Amino acid sequence: MSIRHSLLALLSEGPKYGFQLRQEFEVSTGDVWPLNVGQVYTTLDRLERDGLAESDDLDTDERQRNFRITRAGEEELSRWLRTPPDLTQPPRDELVIKVLVAFRLPEVDVFEVIQVHRRYLVQLMQQWTRLKEDESHFDLAFALAVDAELFRLDSVVRWLDAADGRLRRFHLEAAEDRTVAPPRIRRRIGAHR
Amino acid sequence: MSMLELRNVSKVYGEGATEVDALSDIDLAVERGSLVAIMGPSGSGKSTLLTIAGSLELPTTGDVMINGTNVVGMSRYDKARLRRRTIGYVFQDFNLLAGLTAVENVSLPLELDGVPLKRARVQGMSALDALGLAHRAGRFPDELSGGERQRVAIARAVVGERSLLLADEPSGALDSVNGEAVMRMILAACHGGVAALVVTHDAKLASWADRVVFLRDGRAVDETLPPQPPEELLSQQATNP
Numbered sequence: 001m002s003i004r005h006s007l008l009a010l011l012s013e014g015p016k017y018g019f020q021l022r023q024e025f026e027v028s029t030g031d032v033w034p035l036n037v038g039q040v041y042t043t044l045d046r047l048e049r050d051g052l053a054e055s056d057d058l059d060t061d062e063r064q065r066n067f068r069i070t071r072a073g074e075e076e077l078s079r080w081l082r083t084p085p086d087l088t089q090p091p092r093d094e095l096v097i098k099v100l101v102a103f104r105l106p107e108v109d110v111f112e113v114i115q116v117h118r119r120y121l122v123q124l125m126q127q128w129t130r131l132k133e134d135e136s137h138f139d140l141a142f143a144l145a146v147d148a149e150l151f152r153l154d155s156v157v158r159w160l161d162a163a164d165g166r167l168r169r170f171h172l173e174a175a176e177d178r179t180v181a182p183p184r185i186r187r188r189i190g191a192h193r
Numbered sequence: 194m195s196m197l198e199l200r201n202v203s204k205v206y207g208e209g210a211t212e213v214d215a216l217s218d219i220d221l222a223v224e225r226g227s228l229v230a231i232m233g234p235s236g237s238g239k240s241t242l243l244t245i246a247g248s249l250e251l252p253t254t255g256d257v258m259i260n261g262t263n264v265v266g267m268s269r270y271d272k273a274r275l276r277r278r279t280i281g282y283v284f285q286d287f288n289l290l291a292g293l294t295a296v297e298n299v300s301l302p303l304e305l306d307g308v309p310l311k312r313a314r315v316q317g318m319s320a321l322d323a324l325g326l327a328h329r330a331g332r333f334p335d336e337l338s339g340g341e342r343q344r345v346a347i348a349r350a351v352v353g354e355r356s357l358l359l360a361d362e363p364s365g366a367l368d369s370v371n372g373e374a375v376m377r378m379i380l381a382a383c384h385g386g387v388a389a390l391v392v393t394h395d396a397k398l399a400s401w402a403d404r405v406v407f408l409r410d411g412r413a414v415d416e417t418l419p420p421q422p423p424e425e426l427l428s429q430q431a432t433n434p
């Protein structure tokens with residue numbers, strides 16, 4: 001979540017005060033990502049330092065200052081909107097590591113570990129969905145932000161399902177080989193079930 | 194009393210070497226006004242559970258109580274009436290009648306139950322309308338897209354005064370916006386007192402349910418805990434952005 005660019009976007013609509021930026025940020029993300037005032041002012045300071053935003057009077061209290069976007073800021077905003085986020089590096093996902101570890105440990109039932117996480121994720125998704133259900137709370141920005149969260153969690157559930165299916169097939173195949181496999185391996189596979 | 198209760202239900206298909214334990218020792222209750230989702234991998238017994246809950250098939254052992262009456266031991270005639278009056282069923286393959294238009298498909302169960310034709314059609318139209326399909330009412334199933342057929346099947350299941358709604362992958366062919374519309378419609382039926390049991394692979398849809406039961410190899414292996422208040426999510430984010 002780039003606070004920096006979201007603030008630039010709000011400034012591109014016209015000059016604004018810090019407190020105003022915070023309010024508008026929260027509204028525009030459907031209150032899904034609350035911001036504290038400190039974050040707003042540190043970000044504004046950095047934008048100013050980098051020449052992407054400016055304000056008239058550097059001496060007055062931050063809260064009294066009116067910020068506006070610079071030409072360089074507009075270019076930066078336009079560039080950022082069109083730059084894909086870095087999805088090329090595989091994330092060192094903690095959950096992936098947990099499942100890999102569970103798979104390696106003979107005394108751990110990897111399917112039970114997967115189910116624990118699956119249940120937790122679905123519960124979290126129920127919570128997010130409930131936010132959408134209450135339509136009085138419903139506005140477009142909010143719905144988009146909640147959907148993004150739901151799709152993200154859903155992709156994790158799907159990965160768990162895929163891992164579950166893959167491991168299951170592996171175990172079935174291993175069980176078929178069991179009659180010819182040496183006893184040491186047999187014991188390890190048996191413990192996995 | 195629960196609207197639907199499965200007590201110690203097991204289902205075995207085939208015999209001897211080809212025997213399949215499709216369901217084992219299932220205990221499940223669905224209350225009026227609540228939406229329960231079943232999740233599980235392919236072949237885990239979801240459709241079997243739903244056909245048994247809908248009295249379309251009998252369990253090998255165990256009891257199926259619908260509105261307090263045991264379906265096991267009921268006459269064919271009584272079961273047919275129960276299905277027509279009480280149960281709305283969305284099949285995995287939609288099961289629309291090819292010779293009837295969309296609105297005729299939707300209003301058929303009402304007509305079979307003696308509702309005058311005109312009133313049945315009006316109710317059928319409004320159910321189609323709620324799913325954004327009023328403009329397709331006069332089309333035959335083979336003139337509809339897969340997603341449209343699915344919505345017709347859902348309209349047919351919710352129309353009338355049914356009190357138990359059973360849906361097998363009700364959003365299989367739908368995009369996420371239409372999938373959400375379907376879940377909202379099912380949820381609205383629940384708020385009106387209907388008990389609903391929905392089978393799905395899709396966690397986004399399951400998450401509309403009050404309770405999610407996880408099926409594996411014919412057994413209910415786990416279920417979600419009662420949901421936490423959603424407001425917590427927002428305050429958590431505030432302290433930890």
Ligand SMILES: Nc1ncnc2c1ncn2[C@@H]1O[C@H](COP(=O)(O)OP(=O)(O)OP(=O)(O)O)[C@@H](O)[C@H]1O
Pocket residue numbers: 206207213214215233234235236237238239240241242285
């Ligand atoms: N009529 C039948 N005769 C024999 N076996 C059956 C019959 N119906 C289902 N089965 C078996 O029972 C098991 C459960 O099937 P079921 O259709 O309930 O799975 P499912 O969870 O609905 O799967 P999917 O997600 O693929 O729809 C499977 O192993 C299936 O092959």
Ligand SMILES: [Mg+2]
Pocket residue numbers: 239240241285361
């Ligand atoms: Mg099925």
